[in-house]
Amino acid sequence: MPPKVEQPVRLRRKQIGSSVPLTDVEVADGAFLELVDRGANAGAVEMLKKGQQINVADDRGETAVHKATRRGDVAFVAELLRYGAVADYADVDGITPVMIAVQYGLGGLVGEFVKKGADLFAATKDGSTLLHIAAYSGHEDTLRALLQIDGMDSLIETKDAHGRSPLQVASFRASKDACAILVSAGADFAARDVRGNDCATLAGRSGRRKSKDFFETLSTVQTAHASQARDTAGAM
Known part of the structure; x- marks a missing residue:
């Protein structure tokens, strides 16, 4: 097994618009990341064996782990982590590899990052949490799995930069069943976003007619229960 030695992430400079040529190290970093991006795993590993630093990022802040995750390559992500790759590095938009795994519904990779202690409560620069990302992508199994993680319910009413909770995002992006998963977890279906829109x-x-009917039914039931409670209280 290769030695695990975590190192700080080395960010590659932007080449476009720069009058300063890239150094040999920067060129090598770029070549390594390109190999990973293309799925040329053997070539990337060969570079690592010859001394290539694993914790490097392109000018967008994407590391090899970001790129391998986007390809859904569970085995290679695990190999990169064994080599000491940082599992939790955020790119310039605040996106970490586990967020990409959630976006694509890659349960195996989400599990791998959970085992490695990835920060599951981080948010992107636009305030999106893992629950927002899962809701936007509409992955029901991923939503269920996330909500089973201790403490994840603390994010259920978190607002993104648009003032929307994961359920509000799901209401216009995901299926009725995805919305029901969040409601069952305690999400407030009556809450409104910053523009006054409810789910x-x-x-x-x-x-999304099915989702609209679902929310309207919930609202009707809630109103009926509230009315019944008032009548009961008044009769006492």
Whole structure:
């Protein structure tokens, strides 16, 4: 097994618009990342064996782990981590590899990052948490798996930069079943975003009839229960 020696991530300079040529090290870093991006795993490993630093990032802040995750290559991500790759590095938009895994519904990779202690409560620069990302992508199995993680319920009402909770995002992006998963976990279906839209309105505007009907039914039941409670209290 290769030695695991975590190192700081070395960020590659932007080449476009720069009058300073890239150094040999920067060229090598770029070649390594390109190999990973193309899925040329054997070539990338050969560079590592010859001394290539593993914790390097391109000018967008994407590391080899980001790139291998986007390809869904569970085995190679695990190999990179064994070589000492940083599992939790955020790119310039605040996106970490586990966020990419959630975006693509790659449960095996999400599990790998959980085992490596990835920060599951981080947010991107636009305030999106893992729950927002799973809701936007509509991956029901991923939503269920995330909500089983201790403490994940603390993110259920977190607002992104648009003032929307994961459920509000799901209302116009995901299926009725995805919305139901979040409601079952305690998400507030009556809450409104910064523009005053509730989940039923967001679902209706995006043409998600089943979701709209689902939210309207929940609202009707909630109103009926509230009315019944008032009547009961008044009769005492």
